[in-house]
Amino acid sequence: MTHPPLVWELSVALIVAMLLFDYFFHIRKAHVPTLPEAARWSAAYVAVALLFGGAVFAFGGTELGIQYFAGYLTEKALSIDNVFVFLVILSSFKVPREDQQKALLIGIVISLLARAGFIFVGAALIEHFAWVFYIFGVILLLTAGHMLAPERHEDDEDSTVLRLARTLLPTTGGYDGDKLFTMEDGKRRMTPMVSVIVALGLTDIVFALDSIPAIFGLTDDVFIVFTATAFSLLGLRQLFFLVEGLLERLLYLSYGLATILAFIGVKLVLHALHENNVPFINDGAPVNVIEISPMQSLVVIVAILAVTVLLSLLSPRGKARSAVSRLRHTLAAWQDLDAAGAAAEERAAAYAKLADAEQAVRALPEEYRALIHERQTLREMLADAHARQAAQATGAGPGTGIDPASPRQPASSGV
Known part of the structure; x- marks a missing residue:
């Protein structure tokens, strides 16, 4: 479907305005977003995406509206999976938490521009070569199989991107706030922040190789594909700070996403058969197969996501x-406060939270504690924290708020 230029212009203007607003009102002053702040702005970005979908319903009709929401939900779910990799990259580069927002936003902008290119190239291929749907379908089915495999080597793939970014972009030894360039020995040099942004952008481009075919499996309307993809990415920075502490809870997310990708892959293959013109398939004639409607796709996607989360x-x-x-x-x-030499009261409050968290883990059945990644290292870090806090409390005297003999302060870790 062809949409008036004004519709494109207004939509792109809205997307650019949201990016600029994000930069000037949130990113310019480096800080760590609180959970309520991340929740408010995540809700705001989702609300804008939903309002835009309502406008698509009102002015484009029911079918386009359904296609938009199916595409938006799929891309949003896939973007949550991206957050896992973002955590790995930011941790690997040891990016200070207060400076992570700028890296995330610029990385998202790079991804949005790259995906826009993929979308228009994909649309041109689909318009001229119907058999491209076969390729897109196979890509999604292979991706789904990879996600369901017992051993997913994401760390190896991520480390390849990280090594590439470090090799191609020689930088200074440390960060200078969230600056991309700094002066060192009288010369203007890149900071590690540039490598972080490039790694984030490259990683998200890799993710586009399955997300773009997925949304084309739900609609071949370029406007819907572009806007649904853009709005799913716009709130990704806020989503990162909102869900980074909750990702471990989404135990079956990869299975849900794999099921969605497999479903869309089958839908693409069925559509390709219905539009078939490949000579060696049914002598180049269309195959009479069922087709999955946009409404059926939306219902299946919502159901899979609901079951996965539940x-x-x-x-x-x-x-x-x-x-x-x-x-x-x-x-x-607690370690950050200890390294910064924080006030005793502040350390005591953080340590009380640490003690409660440790008690909760110690109460878990051994079968679950045995699955803790790098368990011995975690034990040693906790033991060091107990020893340092006990020494600080003993030396500080009254007013620290911590009793070295308190049961809230285990002598050794039992995780």
Whole structure:
């Protein structure tokens, strides 16, 4: 379907305005977003996407509206999977938390521009070569199979991108806030922030190789494909800070996403057969097969996501992973305060949270604690935290808020 130029112009203007607003009102001042702040802005970006979908319904009709929401939901779900990799990249480069927002936003802009290129190239191929649907379908089925494989080598793939970014972009030894360039020995040099942004952008481009075919499996309307993809990416920065502590709980997310991709892959192959003109398939004539409607696609996608989230939240193993994740986060928070030489009261409050988190993990059945990644290292870090806090509390005297003999302060870790 051809859309008036004004519709394109207004949509692109809205997307650019949201990016500029994000930069000037949130990114220019480096800070770590609080959970309420991330929740508010994530909700705001989702609300804008939903309002835009309502406008598509009102002015484009029911079918386009359904296609938009099916595409948006699929891309949003796939973007959550991206957050796992973003965590790996930011941790690998040791990006200070207050400077992560700028890296994420610029990486998302790079991804949006690259995906726009993929979308228009894909649309041109589909318009001239109907057999491209076969290729897109096979790509999604292979991706789904890869996600369901017992051993997913994402770390190896991620490290390849990280090594490439570090090799091609020689940078300074340390960060200078969130600056991309700094002066060193009288010369203007790139900071590691440039490598981080490039790694984020390259990684998200790799993800586009399955997300773009997925949305083309739901609609071949370029406007819907572009806007649904753009709005799913726009709130990704806020989503990162909102769900980074909850990702461990989404235990079955990869299975749900694999099922969605497999479903869309089958839908693409069926559509390709219905439009078939490949000589060696049915002598180049269309094959009379069922086709899955946009409404059926939307219902299936919503159902799969709902079941995935529900099973993850109710899973005892998911709850265990969430408890371990909370312990790691509280330990990191205490270590930051300890390294910064924070006031005794502030350290005491952080340590109380750490003690509670550790008790929750110690209460888990051994079968779940045995699955803790780098368990011995975590034990040693906790033991060091207990020893340092005990020494600080003993030396500080009254007013620290911590009793070295308190049961909230284990002598050794039992995780």
